[in-house]
Amino acid sequence: MRQKVQSEADDKLRRALENMRFASCTDEDLNFLDSRIAGFRPENPRLNRSSIRNISIITARNSQKDALNRMGAERFARDTGQTLVHFCSIDRVSARSVDKGRWKGCMQSDIKKMTLNLQKKLWDALPSTTNEYIPGKLSLCMGMPIMLRANDATELCITKGQEAVVCGWHATEGPAGQQVLETLFVRLVKPPKKIQITGLPENVVPLVRTVSHITVLLEDDTLLSVLREQVVCLLNFGMTDYTSQGKSREQNPVELAHCRNHMSYYVALSRGFTAAGTVIVQGFDAAKITGGMSGFLRQELRELEILDEITRLRYEGRLPRTVTGVYRRGLIRSYYAWKSDHRDPAHFHPAMRWNSSMGPRVPEAVVYSDWKPSFKVTNKRKRDPADSAHHDERQKKVVVNADPIVANVHAPHLIPSVRKPVGLIWDPRDYSCAYDATFTIFSNIWTDNPDKWTAHFGSLSGSLGEFAAQLYSVSEGASSLENVRNMVRRGMHAIKPDYFPYGHNTTSVDRIAQILLPSKFYAVGNQSCSRCGYIDRRNYGMLESYLSAGLSTRRQYPEGVPIADWVSQYLATGRQTCPLCRQEGVRQRLNMTTKLRSVPPIMVFDLSSDRLVFNDDLKFSCGEETIVMKLRGIIYGGQNHFTCRYVQQDGTVWFHDGITTGSSCLRENKLQDLKDRLCLHRCGAKLAVAAIYAINTV
Structure with missing residues (x-):
């Protein structure tokens, strides 16, 4: 937070942001945030104040940003008594391959020529349907706020994300009779330095029309490569939380209802200078900022804080020379070796302080092997048949005498014709255990009914659809599960390289x-208050393929709760508190009435709360039909490694570890013979981190 003053409200906002960073907001924090929700009562902040009316609202989704910009432009023109002028782009179909980026499962369109009908559709399409967010139509008037979208001239502060207002333009007529911008003149808002161009007022700069290669998502979900001529900017009545990073705002209206997690909440709310300038549009989901953060994020933040403490002590000359290390883990181990009491620094947030559930306080030692490049020498001399036979005989001897597990590590396997489950072999160069555990379960589920599961996986995401399609080549012996895993992993790395790294860095399940199960709702819910009768007429998306119980489940169910009961409670619990009761000083959680439209074919439950108890199956009532989902897999994590248990349709449980079992799965027992479901929460020294349920396709 970039605070410039310190009032009582500012102090409450600062504390709320500190706790929000760790998803550990208190009731006092929630009450303060409730007080910043826009409303009509005298004590509520107003969105129609002149100081905030034309300020960009931070939201989570690009589609919402586009809607805010469209409505904001129309309102701004009415407020100022002007008429919007529509400037359209000049588009041509490009022969360049499309950039699938966000649309992995979409195919390239076979359109070869730009028609007038297609051009009009591209003009009316939202900027978020293009990969570069370049609008087909800019609706402008004088004084309208815009945001620059390209680093055209950094020395003139014409940079991506710079805010400005329209001062004038020069336009011509396009090939279809539309108005086309040649130059747009804008006045920069609070640039880093004063800009003076000869012949123009201070801080006024020209933006010229440029040619860009873009990919457009068409109405039929196909992708078209387009060469677009347009001034690269967007209206600025809404921006995403991603775009807002690094900005400082005196007035900070935010829309939090669709923010994905506590980090998104923190980014949006921490852009403001003061509490008085912070306005929350609609409400927010308190569960996202009170449930606690994941263990991986907590570990990362803990280690960063410890490294910061080491840096401070070294700067102050209070650190002995024995505290040293080439890598992070070794440096932290040497720090704790020096601190004999192993206590965390006093300034640590309570959510980061060590407790026994976090595993060892001091990270385990890691032996780093020396890296040596391998050179493959190809002998192009044609071998004699006798030499070949001798070479094959030597190969057979090596395989016979080799340890079977070690031999499997270097040889990719194929799915055998027998119905014994198979797993993926761990990659010792680019640690793959998280992928191995996940794809071992998914690939064996696919073998139940390949055609049906290929369709189901494709309906969930492009990544899963591509994974399922490649399994056919594995079953035919033309590829291996490891090759398919690596292909999907490359796609994930391209989307989020920090989340899906290579080398000796693992990711989380x-x-x-x-990524495999992006946000898609299978049910619709409406909220109401049992105390005062308030009814929220809005529809809320419910029931996704990936659900996280959150750490708050520990407080709600200290003795544990079956997954089926937790899902029922999740579908019946509202996302906000009642606004009418809140005005009376009462925090009354709304109830949710949910109607299932369908059921996802796969459901993955995050078990970070360690309070969910496994059910053999989950039952959903969808109309007059009852859909049953069976437990098909459990993933375990601990000590920087993941393993899994796969459950066949007949209830047979198999164990897989890509390091120790290689491509094999070890049979354990029947699921119904495991009377104590709590024993499924642990596998050796590892704890369950995810449970996978699937519908029956046989």
Whole structure:
């Protein structure tokens, strides 16, 4: 937060942001945030104040940003008594391949020529349907706020994300009779330095029309490569939380209802200078900022704070020379070796302080092997048949005498014709255990009914659809599960390289699940208050393929709760508190009435709360039909490694570890013979981190 003053409200906002960073907001924080929700009562902040009326609202989704910009432009023109002028782009179909980026599962369109009908559709399409967010139509008038979208001239502060207002333009007529911008003149808002161009007022700069290669998502979900001529800017009545990073705002209206997690909440709310300038549009989901953060994020923040403490002590000359290390882990181990009491620094936030559930306080030692490049020498001399036979005989001897597990590590396997489950072999160069555990379960589920599961996986995401399609080549012996895993992993790395790194850095199962099972709602809910009778007429999306119980489940169910009961409670619990009761000083959680439209074919439950108890199956009533989902897999994590248990349709449980079992799965027992479901929460020294349920396709 970029605070410039310190009032009582500012102090409450600062404390709320500190706790929000760790998803540990208190009731006092929630009460303060409730007080910043826009409303009509005298004590509520107003969105129609002149100081905030034309300020960009931070939201989570690009589609919402586009809607805010469209409505904001129309309102701004009415307020100022002007008429919007529509400037359209000049588009041509390009022969360049499309950039699938956000649309992995979409195919390239076979359109070869730009028609007038297609051009009009491209003009009316939202900027978020293009990969570069370049609008087909800019609706402008004098004084309208805009945001620059390209780093055209950094020395003139014409940079991506710079805010400005329209001062004038020069336009011509396009090939279809539309108005086309040649130059747009804008006045920069609070640039880093004063800009003076000869012949123009201070801080006024020209933006010229440029040619850009873009990919457009068409109405039929196909992708078209387009060469677009347009001034690269957007209206600025809404911006995403991603775009807002690094900005400082005196007036900070935010829309939090669709923010994905506590980090998104923190980014949006921390852009403001003061509490008085912070306005929350609609409400917010308190569960996202009170449930606690994931163990991986907590570990990362803990280690960063410890490294910061080491840096401070070294700067002050209070650190002995024995505290040293080439890598992070070794440096932290040497720090704790020096601090014999192993206590965390006093300034640590309570959510980051060590407790026994976090595992060892001091990170385990890691032996780093020396890296040596391998050179493959190809002998192009044609071998004699006798030499070939001798060479094959030597190869057979090596395989016979080799340890079977070690031999499997270097040889990719194929799915055998027998119905014994198979797993993926761990990659020792680019650690792959999280992918191995996930894809071992998914690939074996696919073998139940390949055609149906290929369709189901494709309906969930493009990444899963591509994974399922490649499994056919594995079953035919033309590829291996490891090759398919690596292909999907490359796609994930391209989307979020920090989340899905290579080398001796692993990822988490929940991150993989969020890519494979993106947000898609299978039910609609409406909220109401049992205390005062308030009814929220809005529809809320419910029931996704990936659900996280959150750490708050520990407080709600200290003795544990079956997953089926937790899902029922999740579908019946509202997302906000009642606004009418809140005005009376009462925090009354709304109830949710949910109607299922369908059921996802796969559901993954995050078990970070360690209070969810496994059910053999989950039952959903969808109209007059009852859909049953069976437990098909459990993923375990601990000590920087993941393993899994796969459950066949007949209830047979198999164990897989890509390091120790290689491509094999070890049979354990029947699921119904495991009377104590709590024993499924642990596998050796590792704890369950995810449970996977699937519908029956046989």
